[in-house]
Amino acid sequence: MTPPSTQPSGYDDRLAKKQIQFEHIKDLWIFLASLLAFLTVIRILRLLLRLFILSRRVNYVEPLEPEKHDVESTTSTIKTRVNSPIYRLQSAIATTFRIVAFRWSIPIGPGSFASISELTFIFGYMAAMFLWLFLDTRNLKATFYQARAAHLASCQLPLIIALAGKNNLISWMTGIGHEKLNILHRASARTNFIFLWIHTITRTLSGISGRTSFRHNWMRAGAVGMAALTLMNILSLRPVRNMAFEFFLICHIVLVLIFLFASYYHAQIALAGSYIWPALFVWGLDRFIRLVRVIWNNSTFRRKGDPSQSLATVKLLSEDTIIMSLKRQDFSWAPGQHAYVILPTVSKLPFEAHPFTMASISEKLDGTFSKGQARDVVFFVKGCNGFTKRLRDHGVGTVPAYVDGPYGCPPDLCEYATCILVAGGSGISYTLSLFLNLIRENARGKSAVRRILFVWAFRDESYLSWLSKTMTEALSHAKCSLSIELRMYLTAPSTKTSSSNASIASEKDGHSAVKTTTVVSPTEYHPSLKLVHGRPNIHRVLHDEIAACTNGGSISVDDGELMIAPDSCWTSGFDGSRATCPLLRCRCTSSCVKRTPVRHSSR
Ligand SMILES: Cc1cc2nc3c(=O)[nH]c(=O)nc-3n(C[C@H](O)[C@H](O)[C@H](O)COP(=O)(O)OP(=O)(O)OC[C@H]3O[C@@H](n4cnc5c(N)ncnc54)[C@H](O)[C@@H]3O)c2cc1C
Structure with a gap:
């Protein structure tokens, strides 16, 4: 016979809460890892299928x-083939799927659209998060989901930051370019924002006193983190990004860092800081790889003493269109990829980088390879109002230039x-x-x-x-x-x-x-x-x-x-x-x- 429990029922509740919380975080990550594995397998199958189709068709x-x-x-x-019902059914299903998943798009904000496939991922992710938030909460008892909301949100931080990175594992595994993953970054970040507000509101309603009063630094750190997160979400809205992209970018980076450090300090009290430092690591790694890429692509020793390789030649094609070309030793890219261009003498900020798609290819048209030779990196730039306007005003000539890239999975x-x-x-x-x-x-x-x-x-x-x-x-x-x-x-x-x-x-x-x-x-x-x-x-x-x-x-x-x-x-x-x-x-x-x-x- 089991001896009667000597612990008060509050203790049992706390234990159950912690166990359920841990289980749900584990389940959420298993779900996300399975999704990633699924997309990776699809990619591998597509690559194999492509090789098979190519080998059959090329000859x-x-x-x-x-x-x-x-x-x-x-x-x-x-x-005979086209009239075969199986062939027709298979074609019809494949075509319908492509049309619905990739071609239909729905407005999701001013000037912003998402395809059905993107919306499926967004709503699937949100549904999973809310499901694991409210499951096993004993008739939606706030004490059961108050801390869980914060834990679920924090454990997603490395993913949210990875989805925003130019160099990220998800792109490498799934073949989805960083510019497309950005929509998922925004969706997951906004879900995270809602979850942290659920945590804040339920905590406030349950009373802020004693151990949880603002006399304690960890509570103050939580408030600072929430203020930074809220401001960051407001400044990330599309009208702000469209109006002043550089302002948005700088504020975003500064506020993210404030949020992460403050959250780490706040979460440490619940021994949950280990959710947050990996996010800082992912962010730092992306920045580090970008820095290494910039140094590697533009380093003097790779230019073999050719000073023209540190410059970009600017030509005006029309009054608002620029052809910018650079020569780079062994810089190679896939057709359709883009690179971030840094022109310190044109930009307002020293590290301002703007993405442009290479309008040239890195290998020779005759089918031979240009190994060891300088390649022409050509950009077709349409003048807008900021950096590109300053470039247009700079006019014909040469400017010191650095490239970071290539990026994208065309x-x-x-x-x-x-x-x-x-x-x-x-x-x-x-x-x-x-x-x-x-x-x-x-x-x-x-x-x-x-x-x-x-x-x-x-x-x-x-x-x-x-x-x-x-x-x-x-x-x-x-x-x-x-x-x-x-x-x-x-x-x-x-x-x-x-x-x-x-x-x-x-x-x-x-x-x-x-x-x-x-x-x-x-x-x-x-x-x-x-x-x-x-x-x-x-x-x-x-x-x-x-x-x-x-x-x-x-x-x-x-x-x-x-x-x-x-x-x-x-x-x-x-x-x-x-x-x-x-x-x-x-x-x-x-x-x-x-x-x-x-x-x-x-x-
Ligand atoms: C993957 C990708 C490839 C691109 N390829 C080309 C190309 O080949 N040719 C071309 O002319 N343009 C291209 N663009 C657009 C180009 O990057 C922007 O037009 C340019 O950065 C605008 O700079 P600006 O300061 O003059 O813009 P502003 O007049 O300040 O703003 C115009 C628009 O550009 C956006 N924008 C500004 N800075 C950036 C930035 N650093 N990153 C992303 N968006 C920004 C703003 O949100 C706004 O919507 C590409 C953009 C992306 C995302």
């Missing part, structure tokens, strides 16, 4: 003018049969580097891509001479098996081309019934550049591409944003929540795409 060379016999036999094979498009790259304004940095890489991989025989449609909408005609030069070089390396179409949409009235001796054609836009005048290949630019006056009708462009996939080819558009913002600043929606640079990857089953390729005329 497939689409016949340019297929023999009648070939067409008939291929058509019947395709028809997609590899080589496995697709057809790629449609769509950009507006400065979004071209992203699509141009992907385009150049496809040409390079094609030259190396490592790409399954047979057709590229490159669409760019822009306002200033002067951009064309820059692009024409880049395209001329790129197209000279493309193999005959690659069909390339370059469609440029000039959204502002033309000043030059209408007076040029280019041939003029008219194009009736089927959907909007807007008549646009097309200037086909103005003579001063590369003959492949097709210039259209007006805005692109993306649906029409896609429709035409799908129609060109005769014989029932399957096309799905994934991972992109159907948004064209040629007149707006890139970050109007790129601050972690939405990429304004649209990328459409069309997965055409290569065996079922039979078209007459539009040849680029460099061949």
